[in-house]
Amino acid sequence: MLGWELPPHNSGGLGVACYHLAESLAKKGANISFVLPYDADHDVDFMEVVPATTLGPAAMKFGSYDSRTVDEKGEFGLSMREIQRLYGEFIREYLEREEVDAVHAHDWLTLEAGVIARKEYGVPLIAHVHATEFDRAGGGLGNPLIHEIEREGLMMADEVLAVSGLTKRIIEERYGIPGDKIRVAHNGFNANDWGVHDYDPSRYKYLESLRRQGRTIVATTARLTVQKGIGYLIDGFAVARERHPEMTLVIAGDGEQRDELLRISAEKGVSEDVLFTGFIRGRELRDIYSVCDVFVMSSCSEPFGLTAFEAAHHDAALILTRQSGAGEVLHNALKYDYWDTHRLADTLYNIASSPGLQRDMRRSIGREYTKLPWDKVADLILNSYWRWAR
Amino acid sequence: MKTVALSLHMHQPWRVRHYSMFDIGQKSDYFDSPAFQRTQNKYIFEKVAERSYRPMLEMLVELLETTDFRVSLGVSGVWLEQAMAWRPDLIELLQRAMKTRRVALLGETYYHSLAFLYSSLEFDRQVKMHAEAMKKLFGAKPRVFCNTGLAYNDRLGLWADRKGYAGVMAEGCENVLGWRRGGYVYKPPKAKRVKLLMRDYRLSEDVSKRFSDQSWDGWPLTAEKYVEFCEAAGEADEVVQIGLDMEVFGEHNGAETGIFEFFRHFVEQWQAAGNRFLTVEDATKKRATAELTCQETVTGADGERDLSGWLENAMQHEIIEKIYALEEAVLLRKDKELASDWRRLQCVENLYFLSTKDFNDDDGVIKMSAYDTPYDAFIYIMNALRDVGYRAGE
Numbered sequence: 065m066l067g068w069e070l071p072p073h074n075s076g077g078l079g080v081a082c083y084h085l086a087e088s089l090a091k092k093g094a095n096i097s098f099v100l101p102y103d104a105d106h107d108v109d110f111m112e113v114v115p116a117t118t119l120g121p122a123a124m125k126f127g128s129y130d131s132r133t134v135d136e137k138g139e140f141g142l143s144m145r146e147i148q149r150l151y152g153e154f155i156r157e158y159l160e161r162e163e164v165d166a167v168h169a170h171d172w173l174t175l176e177a178g179v180i181a182r183k184e185y186g187v188p189l190i191a192h193v194h195a196t197e198f199d200r201a202g203g204g205l206g207n208p209l210i211h212e213i214e215r216e217g218l219m220m221a222d223e224v225l226a227v228s229g230l231t232k233r234i235i236e237e238r239y240g241i242p243g244d245k246i247r248v249a250h251n252g253f254n255a256n257d258w259g260v261h262d263y264d265p266s267r268y269k270y271l272e273s274l275r276r277q278g279r280t281i282v283a284t285t286a287r288l289t290v291q292k293g294i295g296y297l298i299d300g301f302a303v304a305r306e307r308h309p310e311m312t313l314v315i316a317g318d319g320e321q322r323d324e325l326l327r328i329s330a331e332k333g334v335s336e337d338v339l340f341t342g343f344i345r346g347r348e349l350r351d352i353y354s355v356c357d358v359f360v361m362s363s364c365s366e367p368f369g370l371t372a373f374e375a376a377h378h379d380a381a382l383i384l385t386r387q388s389g390a391g392e393v394l395h396n397a398l399k400y401d402y403w404d405t406h407r408l409a410d411t412l413y414n415i416a417s418s419p420g421l422q423r424d425m426r427r428s429i430g431r432e433y434t435k436l437p438w439d440k441v442a443d444l445i446l447n448s449y450w451r452w453a454r
Numbered sequence: 455m456k457t458v459a460l461s462l463h464m465h466q467p468w469r470v471r472h473y474s475m476f477d478i479g480q481k482s483d484y485f486d487s488p489a490f491q492r493t494q495n496k497y498i499f500e501k502v503a504e505r506s507y508r509p510m511l512e513m514l515v516e517l518l519e520t521t522d523f524r525v526s527l528g529v530s531g532v533w534l535e536q537a538m539a540w541r542p543d544l545i546e547l548l549q550r551a552m553k554t555r556r557v558a559l560l561g562e563t564y565y566h567s568l569a570f571l572y573s574s575l576e577f578d579r580q581v582k583m584h585a586e587a588m589k590k591l592f593g594a595k596p597r598v599f600c601n602t603g604l605a606y607n608d609r610l611g612l613w614a615d616r617k618g619y620a621g622v623m624a625e626g627c628e629n630v631l632g633w634r635r636g637g638y639v640y641k642p643p644k645a646k647r648v649k650l651l652m653r654d655y656r657l658s659e660d661v662s663k664r665f666s667d668q669s670w671d672g673w674p675l676t677a678e679k680y681v682e683f684c685e686a687a688g689e690a691d692e693v694v695q696i697g698l699d700m701e702v703f704g705e706h707n708g709a710e711t712g713i714f715e716f717f718r719h720f721v722e723q724w725q726a727a728g729n730r731f732l733t734v735e736d737a738t739k740k741r742a743t744a745e746l747t748c749q750e751t752v753t754g755a756d757g758e759r760d761l762s763g764w765l766e767n768a769m770q771h772e773i774i775e776k777i778y779a780l781e782e783a784v785l786l787r788k789d790k791e792l793a794s795d796w797r798r799l800q801c802v803e804n805l806y807f808l809s810t811k812d813f814n815d816d817d818g819v820i821k822m823s824a825y826d827t828p829y830d831a832f833i834y835i836m837n838a839l840r841d842v843g844y845r846a847g848e
Contacts, residue, residue, distance in 0.1 A: 424829070
């Protein structure tokens, strides 16, 4: 399995998804060598972690997501492209001495190495797409080099796994890959790993006092970029508030769009009731999930959307855009098209003014989100392994 | 000789279109759905009319005119409204059936509502409206009462007795019947005249649920087999009560399943074997064998045979409470259209669409609904009720 990161050295969701997936596959008997571009200690006993370089994790500080800076030198004088070349070299070396049944590559980051395995060594290639460059570009064009890598890798792959039907459509439409070569493998969520969060209401006196006064707390957590559709969310929130003033919107996260979002909420006259928390993670993130009544995922294009599951785990009602992968598997949620601010407003208004709707949504999603563990995803992927393994 | 009383029910709700909060106070066209929504009442009615109502009614008329067949029909007021608007030919067929004098009409609420549980005054009004519609169109008076979804309890039994009905229908489930047999006629405690008729839900659901179920060991259900089942179900002095929705024929089970031929052959062979059909009204002439007590409401809803498909979750309670909280304000306005809109919203389907019971169960089967989720349904119906409240000056 070709990966780019694993917790705790991860910069985002890719490492987490790979970890859970590999763990479930290993539990079901798959023998996995997990290749990483850096060398570090991982507390992992279910598979072999293989470093492709001798670099430490600090050399990877550019992260997996910012595709615009692939040629910039990192901390140790190596750019992402250079590390990818080393990674590819290592795969050659590795396949010279080791026998593998199939190669499972995650995202464009490792796809070139996967192509080397396929082309030069004839190893079956399964390409797993967590996000395409079109998603990362958020409506923009994205990096043409990465498009090229994605196109070639997906063409060469024996099978493509997409994290959602939405991603599958993008791969079909934008890269011209035939649909019958692509399988949808939605991500999973292991509720047990999350346990119970001991939320302490006394830490959030202001929000809790609003709540006691009967206010509905609406929250979203995201990088503040155009892709996440938060401008539309503020629009819809402002319209809903005209009918039902007892609402507060909490926006957790940071990003280049923050100042613009502040300006939008001031222009709409709701800045008093829109709170920006800045970048948060861990305990504080879980607190936000716990303090809110409704969680909105407003993305214009969201290949999957793990945050929806996290919010459901903390007992929030969900509103998701139809442009999100999570919305394909979570049925007990209200959905809207990201640009349809009127429908969003109607939804927020009804949830805020009807305790019954809110209660039933929370209750039902609370039962549903646990039914999609990684084990089920692993079954589907094992099936692909059996199909392609040499 | 064995006896079967067959009741067929015709009903279609008025579905609420995707009615948003921006429509509240602006327009009140809740039931005029645009073409791309699954709430198009006209489209649905005409489709079911073509697939089910028309072929079935034609067959019933033919069987009534040419054989000794007898049947009981339940026709909701909202079904009539839609038939009059879009398919008056169905009403003519019903009138031809009535002319044979072998048909009994069932009494019910005009709006297919659960008013009985929330407002006895409104319940009485809706029953009266229905009886008047029956009189006007078919010249007959319903003598047997069948509440929405077969919802029944002792209170309803006594109510029917007081109103002078000859009979009242209930689901023949075990927790009411106990060790008794469903084919006999009973009476509610303290009732003077009214008889209690118990539907045989197993025999009824052999057709409605299992006719196309290939995993059922009785599949395929032939007319011969069903004659045997019905003969085995009752003693000579019993009347086996079979109750079915008309849509079972042609809609839930398409014509290609052979359901129409099955029905025709069953009716013919049942009589050829020396057995006969009765209407529910005929059945009430039998002597009541015992009193049956039923304190908790039972219904014909599959599974739990209680109200839980309509009144379980918080959304359903919120909607129904809002509906009946508006009663006084709506009726004080003396605005016919407003009252009609308010009543159309009382259709039990508007509660069924909100059920989260089977929504997305383990097999990922999503129940039949005009909406994507129960929550969407709630938003549209609640918005419509808000508009009703606005029009009523609330």
